[in-house]
Amino acid sequence: MSTRLAQQGSGLGRDDGDVVLQVTDVKKYFPVKKGIVFQRTVGHVQAVDGVSLELRRGETLGVVGESGCGKSTLGRLLMGLERPTSGSIKLNGREIADLKGPELRKMRRNIQIVLQDPYSSLDPRMTVGDIVGEPYDVHPDALGDRDRRTTVQELLDVVGLDPSHVNRYPHQFSGGQRQRIGIARALALKPEIIVCDEPVSALDVSVQAQVVNLFEQLQQEFGLSYVFIAHDLSVVRHISDRVLVMYLGKGVEYGTEDQIYEHPTHPYTQALLSAVSVPDPRLRNHRDHIVLEGDVPSPVDPPSGCRFRTRCWKAEDICATDEPMLVIRDAAAHPSACHFATERDVVHALRRDVRTGGSHVVEHDGDGAASR
Numbered sequence: 001m002s003t004r005l006a007q008q009g010s011g012l013g014r015d016d017g018d019v020v021l022q023v024t025d026v027k028k029y030f031p032v033k034k035g036i037v038f039q040r041t042v043g044h045v046q047a048v049d050g051v052s053l054e055l056r057r058g059e060t061l062g063v064v065g066e067s068g069c070g071k072s073t074l075g076r077l078l079m080g081l082e083r084p085t086s087g088s089i090k091l092n093g094r095e096i097a098d099l100k101g102p103e104l105r106k107m108r109r110n111i112q113i114v115l116q117d118p119y120s121s122l123d124p125r126m127t128v129g130d131i132v133g134e135p136y137d138v139h140p141d142a143l144g145d146r147d148r149r150t151t152v153q154e155l156l157d158v159v160g161l162d163p164s165h166v167n168r169y170p171h172q173f174s175g176g177q178r179q180r181i182g183i184a185r186a187l188a189l190k191p192e193i194i195v196c197d198e199p200v201s202a203l204d205v206s207v208q209a210q211v212v213n214l215f216e217q218l219q220q221e222f223g224l225s226y227v228f229i230a231h232d233l234s235v236v237r238h239i240s241d242r243v244l245v246m247y248l249g250k251g252v253e254y255g256t257e258d259q260i261y262e263h264p265t266h267p268y269t270q271a272l273l274s275a276v277s278v279p280d281p282r283l284r285n286h287r288d289h290i291v292l293e294g295d296v297p298s299p300v301d302p303p304s305g306c307r308f309r310t311r312c313w314k315a316e317d318i319c320a321t322d323e324p325m326l327v328i329r330d331a332a333a334h335p336s337a338c339h340f341a342t343e344r345d346v347v348h349a350l351r352r353d354v355r356t357g358g359s360h361v362v363e364h365d366g367d368g369a370a371s372r
């Protein structure tokens with residue numbers, strides 16, 4: 001695990017630590033067009049709708065939520081690949097939308113991405129050496145006077161691949177090895193930040209563990225900061241210092257790994273936690289199981305008030321009229337976007353260690369939380 005820079009986790013807007021990325025109220029709306037000849041805008045997909053977060057040096061921020069909640073769009077915004085509809089994204093104190101010329105190039109070097117599907121993100125006709133060294137075509141200055149082939153082989157070694165395989169093609173590697181190729185490529189320009197968009201979701205559990213370990217090892221070695229996007233809460237737990245839970249374009253709960261997993265206060269987080277896969281059948285009876293009813297509403301026409309209200313078992317009238325802000329409330333020590341945020345110990349009897357692929361039971365504290 002990376003150094004835990006954020007143990008206190010009082011939430012948004014803290015000014016301690018070395019903030020590399022500061023995101024404030026960022027929105028990304030995609031227009032929905034209709035008509036064959038004269039395309040009219042008939043609405044907007046509210047893919048990201050007012051997200052705020054900060055990433056500190058050497059820290060991992062996990063971003064979790066169901067498919068379509070805006071995780072990848074947020075990742076692309078952070079990389080400057082999408083322009084925000086509104087809001088601010090600052091890299092080392094500089095607004096990235098304002099960067100031009102050499103500063104923009106430097107920013108692009110500084111934030112790299114590792115994607116989910118290693119095979120589709122690698123060009124099958126290029127050798128591994130060409131793939132890992134390609135960033136030097138765009139940024140030759142990053143190579144300095146070092147030999148390109150030797151540097152690429154060093155990168156392969158750093159990610160645990162055999163440097164002598166530099167002339168092989170992606171199809172000659174396993175899924176986990178291909179993901180290592182993607183990581184080597186992301187490291188080529190010595191970035192400060194890596195956005196990891198579902199980097200282990202397509203891998204077997206045992207391989208996931210190895211790749212997560214590699215991410216942690218590289219973080220310690222190079223002082224990297226990660227935004228780690230995933231569906232799987234157990235993967236995010238073991239790599240994250242802090243976690244942002246997203247629902248329909250909004251951040252709904254934000255806290256340290258301990259706050260989110262041990263003291264979740266938002267009903268959506270509690271439901272997600274209750275659905276974490278349990279490999280050992282003996283352990284499955286040791287947790288609350290919250291079944292979410294209904295589908296995720298359309299991000300083109302989200303529910304009024306709280307976006308989660310159409311699936312929330314705690315919803316009351318106020319939830320339809322007043323949007324709950326992501327703030328610290330009386331009953332919680334970290335920000336939660338719920339009018340009735342209260343702690344619920346969902347995984348009191350369950351621990352899954354992704355690094356070993358195993359599980360073990362810990363003390364049941366018998367808080368008597370109702371299960372559905």
Ligand SMILES: Nc1ncnc2c1ncn2[C@@H]1O[C@H](COP(=O)(O)OP(=O)(O)OP(=O)(O)O)[C@@H](O)[C@H]1O
Pocket residue numbers: 030031045046047065066067068069070071072073074299
């Ligand atoms: N370029 C685009 N144009 C229009 N809509 C888009 C565009 N990109 C994303 N969207 C929409 O924005 C919403 C959020 O998409 P996004 O890919 O960010 O979600 P996600 O959380 O990464 O989902 P997944 O877990 O499936 O990868 C979705 O409704 C998606 O259809």
Ligand code: SF4
Pocket residue numbers: 266267268306307308309310312313314315316319324337338339340341
């Ligand atoms: S604000 Fe209301 S609908 Fe939203 S999560 Fe809280 S109780 Fe549920």
Ligand SMILES: [Mg+2]
Pocket residue numbers: 071072073197
């Ligand atoms: Mg995505």
